[in-house]
Amino acid sequence: MIERTATIASTVGLHARPASIFAEAAGDLGFEVTISRAGEAAEDAVDADSMLALMSLGVEHGEVVVLRTENDSAGDSLETLVRILETNHDA
Amino acid sequence: MQSYVGVGVTPGRVVGPVRIMPPALSAPPAGEKLDSSTSAEAAAAKLKEAGASVKATLLERAGRATGDSKAVLDATALMATDPMLIKAAIKLINTGLSAERAIWDAGDTVAAMLISLGGYMAERSHDVLDVRSRIVAALRGVPAPEIPDSPVPFILVAHDLAPADTATLDPAKVIALVTAGGGPQSHTAIIARSLGLPAVVAARGVTELTDGEFVFVDGAAGSISTHPGQNDVAAAQKWTEQATLLSVFDGSGQLADGTALALLANVGGAKDAQAAAAANAQGVGLLRTEFCFLGHDTEPGHDEQVAAYKGVFDAFPGAKVVVRTLDAGADKPLPFLTDSTEPNPALGVRGYRTDSTTPGVLARQLAAIADAAKQSAAVVWVMAPMISTPAEAADFAAMCATAGLQTPGVMVEVPSAALTARHLLDRVEFASLGTNDLTQYAMAADRQLGPLAALNDPWQPAVLALVQATVNGAIAQAKHSAALATEDSAPKPVGVCGEAAADPALAVVLAGLGVSSLSMTARAIPAVSAVLRTVTLAQARQLAEQAVAAASAAEARELVRAALPALAELGL
Incomplete structure (x- = not known):
């Protein structure tokens, strides 16, 4: 399993447009990626490709999240997702 | 040729293709099992x-x-x-x-x-x-329940429309509304009036029309006919020409003899208010404050409310704006105020009554209205919906005084309020007749139900008698106070802010009954003004007497319409 952390850059947090952009990118990967707030148990992580699940997390601007996948060769893909989270999509 | 007859709610004649709105989706039965042949x-x-x-x-x-x-x-x-x-x-x-x-x-x-x-x-x-x-x-494998999409303008035919459908209704595409259900006070009717679309409701059987079929709709007569002929096409063309004439109001509501009758607008937010001001409405006779609360699951804060009300007040500097305090309940539920499990929500804790179960919300709203009023140049009056007794009117007046609001009033929607108007007006400064609810309560007929549309008609002589009782109550109150020499003798204002005011013929009757202002959707003002200017106060009084004395709503309407040649000339 590999992990990456990211700080939410969008001013509205991970809702609305930023959430749909991220969920779509995660869905395009073809393998499971989960997301949770930093410091929360991995069991509480939700599917990264579900916009509804992302909205239910309610992560705000400036919060840190953890991305995880069982696919050990997916480091680059996770980096791509990190860049999406660290871009302000409302700017 | 096939004809359908319903209740006309907005005048206008059009010929066009029909698009049928798919029926609302029924919920699959609870616990419905997977078909045994399907894995x-x-x-x-x-x-x-x-x-x-x-x-x-x-x-x-x-x-x-x-x-x-x-x-x-x-x-x-x-x-x-x-x-x-x-x-x-x-x-x-x-x-x-x-x-x-x-x-x-x-x-x-x-x-x-x-x-x-x-x-x-x-x-x-x-x-x-x-x-x-x-x-x-x-x-x-059925079409999604939504307003159909079409490359050409069409006549929308539906069983009924819900408030949510307004959002997706494109007035550039829809040229008329026809529903099989609903009544003259239904959401469909309200949407049609606010968009100025010709509309007929409660036209039974109309959903049998074929998609794409051409029909003629007459919103004044309340009729729909298939296979429109040359006469129908000519009538539709004539209407289009007249509609432009009936789109302007000069800002001065009056009868033929110069008797002034203020024509005000019903608005639900700042955007509406600006449109109403641009249409020369003489003020706002009904500001529905629900816009500030609906879609909220908690009460909006003070500053948010002040900004929302001020947005409306600023459209009418120097003019009257009558604010109706929050009217939640029945068809407008709010999670933090109303109990959705009541067996009879229309007879339940709604309007002013929510102050007894959830005290504080109304006092905070009044404080916000007072603050917004201080920051603007509008003349702000406030009224409570669903007042039934003089004691409630007194309590509301006291709350207004505490908030620093000078002109408290009450809505007359419950028959008991109409019948005790004299005592109500001893305690507040004005009354405003909400004819939609007054009709529903006088006739004991749910305003959303199509089969009860005929009962739910503000032309019902019983409803007109309640309007008369309210005006008489104001006169009695003025005489009584003059005898005690506590106040001057002019009766306190009694206005009408229900949909009835938007019917030009009924507006004449209301003027004759002695109401002092009519408030309606801004689009209806030019037509109402044009018809009011063709009658004197004496003529209006005579028509009002005849309407109250009629044996049925249909008889009252026919009597009055027959005496108003302007209606036919204007295609109303």
Whole structure:
């Protein structure tokens, strides 16, 4: 399993447009990626490709999240997702 | 030729093709089991396929939209294949539920989760439920329950329209509204008046029309006929010409003899108010404050409320703006105020009555109105909805005084208020007749029910008698106070702010009954003004007497219309 952390850059947090952009990118990967707030148990992580699940997390601007996948060769893909989270999509 | 007759709610004659709105989707029965011939895997695959097709439809539509509506459609499209929703549904399919019921229940769960998060998330719960309906429609192979899309303008035919349909109704595409259900006070009627669309409601059988068929709609007569002839086409053309004449008001409501009768606008927010001011309305006779509260699951804060009210006040500097305090309950439920489990919400804790079960909300609203009034140049009056007794009027007046609001009033919607108007007006400064609810309560007929449309008619002589009783109460109160020499002898103002004021013929009757102002959707003002200017006060009084004395609503309407040649000349 590999992990990456990211700080939410969008001013509205991970809702609305930023959430749909991220969920779509995660869905395009073809393998499971989960997301949770930093410091929360991995069991509480939700599917990264579900916009509804992302909205239910309610992560705000400036919060840190953890991305995880069982696919050990997916480091680059996770980096791509990190860049999406660290871009302000409302700017 | 086939004809249908209903109740005309907005005048206008048009010829055009019909588009039928698909019927509302029925919920799959609770606990509906998977068909024994279908495996769970096959059902899950069908569900995924339905989700994907809904997503494709919405994305295609998003591609044609711009701005906010594009963003909303894009996000909604994504929900149709969202793993959280679909996985939850597939889990339910694996326990033996049908695909339809599984997505139905999964949608409920996700919507409830979003509502519990509040704010922006709670608003998105409607999108989830919309997507769910579309998926169920796709599974059933029926069209999605929404206003049809069409490249050419059309006459929308539906069973009935819900408030939510307004958002998707494009006035550039829809040229008339016809519904099989609904009454003259239904949401369809209110939407039609605010958009100025010719409309007929309660036209039984009309949903049997064929999609694309050409019909002639006469919104004044309340009729629809198939195979329109040359006369119909000519009538429609003549209406188009007159409609432009009937679109301007000079800002001075009066009768033929110069008797002044203020023509005010009903508004539901700053945008409406600006449009009403641009249309020369002489003020606002009804500001519905629900706009500030609906869609909230908690009470909006003081500053938010002040800004919302000030937005309306600023459109009418120096003019009267009558604010109706929060009217929640019955058809306008609010989670933090009303109990949705009441067996008879229209007879339940609604309007002013919510102050007894949830004290504080009204006092805070009055404080916000007072603050907004201080910061603007409008002449602000406030009135409470659903007042039934003089004691309630006194309590409301005291709350207004505490907030620093000078002109408290009451809505007269409950027959008891009309019959005790004299005592009510001893305690407040004005009364405003809400004819929609007054009719529903006088006739004991739910205003949303199509089969009761004939009862739910403000022309009912009993309703007109209650209007008369209210005006007489104001006169009696003035005489009584003059005898005690406590106040001057002019009766306190009694206005009308229900949909009845927007019917030009009924407006003449109301003027004759002695009301001092009429408030309506701004679009209706020019036609009402044009007809009022053709009668003197003496003529209006005579017509009013005849209408009150009539034996039926139809007789009252016919008597009055026959005496007003201007109606036919103007195509009203």
